Each structure stands twice: as C-alpha cells, then as structure tokens.
Amino acid sequence: MRIGIVCYPTFGGSGVLATELGKALANEGHAVHFITYRQPVRLNEFNANIFYHEVRVPEYPLFEYPPYELALSSTLVDVIIKYDLDLLHVHYAIPHASAAYMAKQIVKEKTGRDVPFITTLHGTDITLVGKDKTYEPVVTFSINQSDAITAVSNNLREETYKYFNIKKDIQVIYNFVDIQRFDKKPIDAFKKAVAPKGEKIMVHASNFRKVKRVCDVVRIFAKVQSEVPCKLLMVGDGPERPVCEEAINKLGLENEVRFMGKQEQMEEILAISDLFVLPSEYESFGLAALEAMAAHVPVLSSNAGGLPEVNIEGKTGYLFNVGDVDTAAEKATLLLGNDDLLNQFKENAYQQALSFNINNIIPIYEKLYNKFCRCNCPEDE
Template identity: 50%
Template sequence: MKETLNIGITCYPSLGGSGVVATELGKLLAERGHQVHFITHSMPFRLSGYHKNIFYHEVEVPDYHVFKYPPYDLSLAAKMAQVAQMQKLDVLHVHYAIPHAVCAYLAKGMVEQPLKVVTTLHGTDITILTHDESMADLVRLGINASDAVTAVSNDLIRETVERLHITRPIDLTYNFVDKRVYYPRDCSRYRTDFAPCGEKILMHVSNFRPVKRIQDVVDVFYRVNEEVPSRLVFIGEGPEMSRTMARVRELGLEERVLFLGKQDEVAELLSVADVMLLPSEKESFGLVALEAMACGVPTVGSTAGGIPEVVTHGETGYLSPVGDVASMADDCIRLLTDPTLYARMSENCIHRARTAFCNDLIMRQYEDIYYRILGRERRPAELERVCTAE
C-alpha cells in the first residue's frame, strides 16, 4: 500500500483567506512526507523560500491574437492535466469552485490514470457567484463532478445546499491555525510605536471590500475612544480604503488611526491588539478572528455567516447583529475596562484555537478525506497525533 500521496493544490495565490489556508495546508502535508505540487498562475505569497516536498508549477497563458481575452481557465486545466500525468498525482485539491473545480473536471478527463478531485468551498463562490444563474450552473457542475467536497463552516454548507439544491454530502473542514506560528508574543516594541501613551489597541485586518463594513469599524472605534483612550490599527488594502480614510478625517481621528497597508506576515502584529474588530455582513468563516484568537486576542464582531462557529459569544469574544455599532462599542469598552474579564477571555481564546481549530486536527481531517476517496486506509501511527492546548 502506498503510504504517502502525490497531491496537487490549486488556489488563488494572492492575499486572501482561501489562499492562506490552501498554502498552509500544503506545507503541513509536505511536513508529513506527502509530495505537494502547487499549480497556480503565480507563487502563493505564503510559499516563499525552500520547502521540502513542495513543488511549484506556473500556469502560463498563451498570447494568441484570436482570443479576445487570455484563456486562463483552459490553460489552468491543461497544466493540471500535465502535472497530474508527469507527477502521477493521486489527488487534485482545488480551493474555490470557480474556476478551479471546473478546470479540475476538465483535467480529469484529459489524463489516463485515475485522478481524484477534492473541492473546498470558501465562500464567495457560493455567496456571490451563484446569484448569476449561468455561473450557478458552473458551480453546481464543479461540485457534483468532484470526488469529495468540503466547506469551511456549517453556515456555508447550509447556503450551498439551499442555493444550488445540492444533495451530495459535503464535509465540514474548518479553517485552522498553526499553533507554532500564531501564539501570544511579547510585542512591546510595536505597542510603543502604535500607542506611545499606553492606549488600548483595536485592530482590523481585511481586504477592505464593502462586505467587511469598514465604516462600522471606524464608527465603533470612535465610540470606544470617547470612553477609553485607544488607537485603531488597519492592516490590508482594498476598494473601501479611500472612503475609510475620508470617514477617519470626518470624525477627526487622523492622529489615532494607523494604516499599515498589506502585510504578508501578521502573526506577530496580531499580538499587539487588545481587540480584533470584525463587523462583516458576509463571512463564511472569519479566519482573522481565529488567528487573533490563537494570539489571545478576543474578537468583537457580527453574527454574520460562520463567525459564530469561530467566536463563542461571551467566552472568546462578543457578537452583535450586523450594523449594531453601539453594541459592538459597548462590548469593546466592557473588555477593555475589566482586566479580570479580559484575562479570562484571552485564555479561552488560546485554548479554543489550539483545540477546536488545531492544525494537526484539520490536516488529519483532510488526509482522511484523501484516503477515503482513494479507498486506502491510514497508517496506524498516523492515528496517534492529537491536539492539545499545551
């Protein structure tokens, strides 16, 4: 029996939760001895440097005058098939149904050897693309043609079933955090830079899309700062940046808000925060809340989507209805003015991140799915790894 696997992974390689999860999963699988082949149009930003058992295959798109638009999807499918045949892939794990699952479906039809496809749904492929019926048909095809489908929250599974009338089983595989990377750190040097007078620090990390409700972040901070001297740190960039800056100026907060822009590595910066703000109106999981939780930082946010599956209200943070800025501000003030409450909640955050969303646990779930669709059994020694809060 072949004990290790040859696994292809395709994801969006730029900034974004799905690319982060796909890349970190690939690195963990490679540590376990599996051969991992990333097939993307550019190097995933979390994959810099050398990693044993990891290989990168770049998708090149031909510049042919007949095409009005570069045929990336077809080029990706062809590259998937080429890598599958040359590297004898056992599994092709694609993140997002569009276009990756459909491309994997085409690739599977082009290769001679058996090739299993796992599709992981991360959110917008269901919550946004399926509003267009023609795209919904493609998403449905990608899902139904896969050998296994996973989703990052129960809420996303529910929405997938309701929107697309999917009857096949969908495995719940939460996003995860690597406890070797995300843990509480001494970041006193950053705190001095960000909050020179010892103010509390509120933080928001996102791609600044409208669904993140960045204006709510600023409005929550405005209310908190009136009661508790605070600073607001933004990490990320996106289409709402200009409006956010305008709102900051309108409220006279320029001296108390810091924009750090895109940061590839946020693990150390998260420990600077006292509270993570996540007031999104759509959030299939809320990876930043988990990453903050692993660093002992509670989240104050909304009840949107899968956030309540990550943040336990009253134990690892506080959640309010979308748009309820007043309640979110009150929750922040409660946390920042009660040291005993804060210490207890911070400890709860670390424990929950290291147990419910442990990297070893979730990676093992993915491995189980691979072995299941291949009709193979896991090695006995592989069953012994367990997650603890130590």
C-alpha cells in the same frame, strides 16, 4: 501521497488555508504540488516536498478576456501526468472545480487513469459569485462531479444546499490555525510606537472589500475611543480603503489610526493587539478572527455566517447584528475598560483557538485523501 493543490495565491482566506494545508502536508512527508498563476503569498519557505507550477495564460488580440480556466486545465493535465499525482485538491469552486473536472477527463482519455479531485468550498464562491446566474450551472455541475466536497463551516454547508442542487454529501472540515506561529510575545518597542501612552490597541485585517464593512470598524472605534484611550490598526488594502480614510479624516481620527497595508507577518501585529474587530456582512468562517484568537486576542464580530461557530458570545469576544455599530461599541468599551475581564477573554480566545489547531485538522484531510488515493494508505500512517 502526491497531491496537487489548486488555489488563488492571494491574502484571502481560501488561498491562505490552501497554502498552510499544503505546507503542513509536506511536513508530514507528502509531495505537494501548488498549481496557480502566481506563487501563493504564504508559500515563503523552502521545503523539499513542495513544488510550484505557474499557470501561464497566453495573450492574443482575439481574446478580450484571457481564458485562464483552459490554461489551468492544461497545466493540471501536464502536472498530473508528469508527476503522477494521486489526487487534486481544489480550493474555491470558481473556476477551479470545473478546471479539475476537465483535466480529469483529459487524463482519463490519455492514460486510462481516473484521477480523483476534492473541492473545498470557502465562502464567496458559493454565497456571492456562485449564485450569479452566469456561473450557477457550471458551479453546480462541477461541484457534483467532485469525488468529495468539503466546506469550512456548517453555515457554508447549509448555504450550499440552500442555493445549489447538490446531490452529494458535503463534509465540514473547519479552517485551522498554526498555534505555534501566532502564540508570540509582544515586541515592546513596536507596542510603544503604536500606543506610546499605553492605550489599548484595536485591530482589523481584511481585503477591504465592501462585504467587510470597514467603515463600520471606524465608526465603532470612534465611539470606543471617546470612552477608553485606544488606537486602531487597519491591516490590508482594497477598494474600500479610500472611503475608510475619508471617514477617518471627517472624524478627526487621523492621528489615532494607522493603515498598515498588506502584511504577511500578522502574528507580530496581533501580539500587541487587545481586540480584533470584524463587522463583516458575511463570513463563511472567519479565519482572520481565528488567527487573532490564537494570538490571545478576543474578537468583536458580527454574527453573520459562520462567525458564531468560531467566536463564542460572552466568552471569546462579543457578537452583534450586522451594522449595529452602537451595540458593538458598547461591548468593546465594556471589554477594553475592564482589564480583568479583558485578560479572561484573552485566555478564553486562546483556548478556543486550540481546538482548531492545525495538528487536529490535518489528519482529517489525510483520512479523506486516503479514501480516494491509489495507495489506499492505512489511516494511522
């Protein structure tokens, strides 16, 4: 198949999932065309079946805000016609679903072809941005015009039906992880540099936006660190980082916490970690938590959104109510203070991750594509 993938090229979950999906499809022999405004951060290897098309947005003094959606639609039309794409798979509804709909109509007018597009909902496109009255009518319309709709968790599916008048079925296809990539042995020198006295290592990774509640990570760590010798790695960057750094300084923990910045090779950091902390206000799924589990790292997370579908209480880690720092710290202290329990949770986390292995999920997407693809390929091919 010839598949067009539209996504944001950033470190966020939707961009990561879309890129990893495209790479896996290319490895299966499909021709995959990425269409976005910058090369996706995880599109970092050569594959003869992968193509990248940059969306260029002309700047004119008349436009206070450059019309990216129009530029994207025009680029989609060009790529569909030039490369004879079979279908589009757009990740994150805003503005990708509406751009795909517009491109579909233009291609139909130009060539008579009805090019299907599949929309995958990822989270804030529904729970935060999409609910804004400014965008809601367009989001609802473009989702309903999609030939197929998928969501990355049951929770997100329910939230979408709750807040939008969606008239079509939404198929849940979970996020996935490349087990082989994250199942790595720790680099001893790296671990000793971070924890020279054998301290336990807690880690958090996100875009440091308000919804991630990064200051809760610091508060939890401060309480745990007073009971169990440990270090904290903060991976990523974003608007809440200065507030987080200020909180660390006030608590006198600047020598116990390292800010790692944005990292593409998370597997090396996770390999030396003992506990992944994700206290988010909301997560549609929690891809970062799943990647931690694939690296044998148990997860301490809030019970918000789709996180309980990934992190199993008392087995792969622990859950707590949003903002309940005391309970979170108690559970983390219990786990990090008991090596036998910690080792059991590490194995449990890995076994849970296996059920989300990329090899289990990719065939589900291929089966969905085949429903709409002109080639109408047999499901076992």
